[in-house]
Amino acid sequence: MKKLTILGSTGSIGTQTLDVIHHDPEAYEVHGLAAGSNLELLVAQAKQFHPKVVCVSTKSLADELRLELPSATRILYGEEGLIEIAASTDADTVVTAIMGSRGLNATLAAIQAGKDIGLANKETLVTAGHIVMKQAAAKGVQVLPIDSEHSAIFQCMNGENRTDVKGITLTASGGSFRDRTRAELEGVTVTEALNHPNWSMGAKITIDSATMANKGLEVIEAHWLFDLNYDQIQVLLHPESIIHSYVEFVDNSIVAQLGMPDMRVPIQYALTYPDRRPTPTDSLDLAKLGTLHFREMDYDRYPCLRMAFDSGRAGQSAPTVFNAANEVAVARFLEGQITFLDIERVIEKVLNRHQIVDVPDVESIAQVDAWARKEASLI
Numbered sequence: 001m002k003k004l005t006i007l008g009s010t011g012s013i014g015t016q017t018l019d020v021i022h023h024d025p026e027a028y029e030v031h032g033l034a035a036g037s038n039l040e041l042l043v044a045q046a047k048q049f050h051p052k053v054v055c056v057s058t059k060s061l062a063d064e065l066r067l068e069l070p071s072a073t074r075i076l077y078g079e080e081g082l083i084e085i086a087a088s089t090d091a092d093t094v095v096t097a098i099m100g101s102r103g104l105n106a107t108l109a110a111i112q113a114g115k116d117i118g119l120a121n122k123e124t125l126v127t128a129g130h131i132v133m134k135q136a137a138a139k140g141v142q143v144l145p146i147d148s149e150h151s152a153i154f155q156c157m158n159g160e161n162r163t164d165v166k167g168i169t170l171t172a173s174g175g176s177f178r179d180r181t182r183a184e185l186e187g188v189t190v191t192e193a194l195n196h197p198n199w200s201m202g203a204k205i206t207i208d209s210a211t212m213a214n215k216g217l218e219v220i221e222a223h224w225l226f227d228l229n230y231d232q233i234q235v236l237l238h239p240e241s242i243i244h245s246y247v248e249f250v251d252n253s254i255v256a257q258l259g260m261p262d263m264r265v266p267i268q269y270a271l272t273y274p275d276r277r278p279t280p281t282d283s284l285d286l287a288k289l290g291t292l293h294f295r296e297m298d299y300d301r302y303p304c305l306r307m308a309f310d311s312g313r314a315g316q317s318a319p320t321v322f323n324a325a326n327e328v329a330v331a332r333f334l335e336g337q338i339t340f341l342d343i344e345r346v347i348e349k350v351l352n353r354h355q356i357v358d359v360p361d362v363e364s365i366a367q368v369d370a371w372a373r374k375e376a377s378l379i
Helices: 012-023 039-049 059-066 078-088 103-112 122-139 148-157 203-211 213-226 264-272 303-314 318-334 342-353 362-378
Strands: 002-007 028-034 053-056 074-077 093-096 116-119 143-145 165-172 233-237 243-249 254-258
Touching (some): 002 012, 002 078, 002 103, 028 039, 039 053, 078 103, 093 264, 103 362, 116 264, 122 143, 143 148, 143 264, 148 213, 165 213, 213 233, 213 318, 303 342, 318 362
Parallel strands (some): 002 028, 093 116, 165 233
């Protein structure tokens, strides 16, 4: 039985992880649940899955939570609580599904405690891949990708010699506006941007999909997960999201992972690896689907993806700045402060103002991150 702690249990990945557990209760045991402020959903989750420890964002929410849960349930709150729940339970795997850079310290705490990581928080590797992967290797813990693209690459590489990998291709749906020109993006609304054609995801990642910033973050994440240089990583627009990604080997053979666009498949694979179990998802019927489409990536149409590649190649503090500026810009768009096209403009201006520096530790990453957020909030 797999013992789990889920960070971000009320978000899109968190709720789908719990759905996987619900459909196969004999295979899992939930030891910890951490959420932000969605108290009603967290209470329902805790009553269904009976975790030993629960964490929320503030003390006032923790006080409310105590009135709803059994006295034996340990209740934590804040950043310290998040770090503690990541490291202190008997869970053998911690699913990090918190959006944004907030997941970094908790992920590192879980690694130091010897727990495997089910990684759905790509920003952790974008900002601190050099630290996270080094510590995971030192502790002998697995970092198992939950993103559908990275799960696909991980599966395609199973049993293969990594030195035989010629390159990988991450597929991209193109997001909400994949069939619009740049001129047609002027004045698009938040509601339009949140209408993803393929995937059910949270607001931030859905906007990132529309700007292709999300694919850029995935490129940087893939660099760290699979120890590849950026010239070995390609992106292909694939509207149907059936081929989740593929690997090309030195003999020009290509191995791809296919399936319906349902995050519960990569979630479960990360939880049960190296074993596979039935999932509550639909089978892929290629004959019924009939046709798959592909388009070469247009980096002028999607400048956020170009900036992500540039930041990844520059290394050091550049990916941290890209990620932080993007997070702030997306939040400002969702709040109606800036337009959709302003997102990429904010990111580019912050990157242009930044003097790249070395970031050898979490403290230096935090300083760069804070600087970038402040700049992005003022543009």
